[in-house]
Amino acid sequence: MSEPILQITNLKKYFEISEGLFSEPKYVKAVDDVSFDLDKGEAISLVGESGSGKTTLGMTILRLHDATDGKIIFDGRDITNLNSNELMWYRKKAALVQQDPFGALPSFMSIRRVLEEPLIIHKLGDKEERIEKVNKSLEEVRLTPIEDFAPKYPHMLSGGQLQRVAIARALILDPELVIADEPVSMLDASVRIEILTLMRELQEKKRISFLYITHNLALTKYFSERLFIMYAGKVVEAGNIKEVIEEPLHPYTEALMKAIPDPDPDNRHKIRKIPKGEPPSLLSPPEGCRFHPRCQYYMPEVCKQEPPVHHRKKEGFALCWLYEKGRSLNYNNELN
Amino acid sequence: MPDNILEINDLDMYYSTKKGVVRAVDDINFTLPRGNTLALVGESGCGKSSLAKAIIRLLPRNIDTYKGEVIIDGKDTMRLNEREYRENVRWKQISMVFQGALNSLNPVLKVGFQVAEPLIIHGDIAREKCVLKAANMIKMVGIPDNFIDRYPFELSGGMKQRTVLAMALINNPKIVILDEPTSALDVITQANIMNLLKDLKKETDISFIYITHDIAVSSELADSVGVMYAGEIAEIASAEEFYKEPAHPYSQLLMSSVPTLRTDKELKFIKGSPPSLIDPPKGCRFHPRCPYVLNICKEKSPKQTDLGHNHYVRCWLHTETE
């Protein structure tokens, strides 16, 4: 068993919204008490819809936001409250790949220069060594021949190529953790597979821990081992991907499974049995279990209180009252 | 009444840019039976949105060529001039929900009014009746009554999409084109909208043309599927034949790049990228990326071959070489 590279404990990130000079401040509870561990070299997926808080969670882990409460421990060191100077070593160890390939690179820098930037900032090597590292990283992401890409500017490259550069930039400081926030959602379907495959290869080869943030549940099993499902600021279910897909424990996970189509011509004849409504606002989320207003298993006596943690048999958990009451989901892998 | 609500013959639409003429829609032929839904799938830049606009005649300002036949319910609409088209065809017989429609609602008009507006503009019906019809339509698309008097900013993403759908349906068109209607919505809301469309399909005679890059979602509605590549239709087939056994190499590669939740399969990707529409490759437009490329593919462009039961392919592998 490998030791955890990242330990998140009771992490909270609230954004304050002030409505006026005298009214009480309100909070957008983007991340509300999340805890999990990430092992060295492991790839996990964080799945949630827009507004679930998943991006904020990623940003907070990277210390691009300050945590409101809780602890972030990276490689044994508590980085929750370090200031930006103290965090410089962390910046080398934890990297970010963003969603928008077109905005992720400064438009006025050549590709070579873009990749040199992190090296220059951290004063790694002289000019020659930097160029060599840049060339090597371009080869790693298969942007070859190098001279076809290094001197060009971002607007000359396609989305897929830009994302490769972003990946190269993330890896050039030899990080131990990479957080990829919807890295392929803006790319074409076939390019997605290419990029994700590339990331997977590099991840396995260099034994980097990866946190994929995505809304596409179907992709996750191809590129990661564990799955975390996020809803309204909370992680409502976690576990081994294959197990969760086969046997979801949380009603929201069940709803997701029922809602996602596989390409099947019979789909058009069936109405999906899924909850109505939309994800709640993080400004005033439902009390207790966040999913209870939409849940078909809603139990009025208990669901308005914070649900307990129910552990899966092997690993993982779900936040739900059902199991306390001896009930379970009627999940049968059918649509309706 | 003709069987086919829509028949497209030899449709071309090119527009001119500084770099050259973009052949966005090139030699398109297909038919759509009444009440059926056609899914148009393809990557970004393949021309599917342009095809939609060509069908509903929303042409760009820099239009270069626009010819062919667009026969709606037996009548060729290409013969009509702009005024006739606007009064009789657009939004009466055929309407459209655009990509990014969520942002196309007028923020200063109430929801109910916006749905009624297409009716009011066409002027045939008295205003009170329009408002009534609008209210009915809003209910039909699943929006609660109390939202009729609200403004768009008070609506959630899913409800905005339903509103735009209501606007498209209000005149009881025979054909509705939907361009990526759910790509900005979360998965469950998307499934709810698809349920709504499935209901509409069952209860009315409307034919949908559903444009998307998401093949999995397309199977929720499609009776037939058309794959577009570089401005042409590479393959068009019934849903059963397409999802189970696609004939064109591009379709096959597309299918193998779709991650499936419930089944295990190996994901493949297509190397290379879609070609420019200004200067497409000589011969078959897909040949630079095709794993089965033959010599003839590099020279001559394949015509549409009929494989039987309304299954057409543009591929030399399935054609007798002349």
Place this chain on the structure above:
Amino acid sequence: MLLVGLSAYTVITIPYEQAVSLWRGEGRIYIENPRNAQPEWVNYFGNNLPKTITLDSRNAGTPGVTKLITPVTGTNIKLVRIILSFQYNYDSFPSELNIFFESRYNESAPLQKIFWVKPDGTEIKLIDYIVKGKIDQQYLSANQDININLNNYIKSLYGPQNTTYQTQTILFANEDALSKNSEPLKGTYKLVIEGTLFGENPDTDTRMVVYGKVHGIAGTDHLRRDLIVGILWGTPVALAFGITASLTISLLQLILATISGYYGGRVDGFIQRITEIYMILPFLPILVMIAAFYKLDIWILLLVIIILSVFGPGVKSNRALVMQIKEYPYIEAARAYGASNARIVFLYIIPKILPPIVPNLIAAVPSYVFLEAALAFLGLGDPQLPTWGKIINDSFTEGALYKGYYYWVLEPALMLVLTAFAFSFLGFALDKIINPKLKEV
């Protein structure tokens, strides 16, 4: 383009210090230019105004110049006879007539008798004159004695006259038709100098200048300075001033706006409040006050303008752009790989906003040029440098419009307008090129 070429040419041909000294008229460099002369090309419009004619006895042997020295036997005395003759076919009288002497002598200065011969043969004695030094001059047209003599001469011949004529009028006029509007007599004129030289190896030379009414491409001003020098040299000064002002102020405002927008919070509030106070204060009156109290060198003036403008409207408008750019993914990425805030501001944000600002920067140059011209026109600018505003100022002080010297005012004004056009068009063109690119962003 034209202006840049012009200023480059000027900088090459006239070094800076020389220009200042030229303008100040040090030495007697300009002494041979006519005063207030119009540009020569006005002659193309049907006028026939005289050009300056210079004859020098040292060039003996050239047409029109003869010099003969004959010693008187038995004495140390030499007689010298200098004849300077020229053709005069203009329709208008010369503006001035001066003679310059250069002599060599030990004890006794040469004695000169100066005669004037008109084309019709009339010979008039002008003056008996003892040279007053090695270098001497006789301003014939300004000499009051000569003038009185000449007027008496006319009176004796033609009776009392209504007015007193100018010397050059009498010397050049057709005496029979003498009046205020008469035209000069055309033909060959001669200046004859009969001089007596004393001592050992004496010599004397005479240079006569018949001042015309036209000179050069641009005419001259009241100090005989060739206006083309002023116009030409005004170009690089104006350009340097305008461009430096615009560039510096735009850049400084940009930096302030970026710092304000990026850091937000109190820094933002602080900078914005200072900007607002600055903007309320009246710029021009304060500038005029400062310029009036202190005689300013043009570069100090530049500095003052910059200091007074630095917290200007650019700080506010650019800030909006900065706040937009701040949200771009690449900024977030930069923070993720450890870029410091200062680095982000200067290396990531400013290069992005710079392109849209350049057209405005260029289009703003004329306003600074006009500012300096306005101050100079009011007499508050740099008194030494030849700027266009200064030229206009001079012209007004000398009552140019009243006296009909329109060219004196029009030429610098034209230059100012040209500058405005040039930069505005440049700015518009750049705007068109740069803005489509902005849409991609």
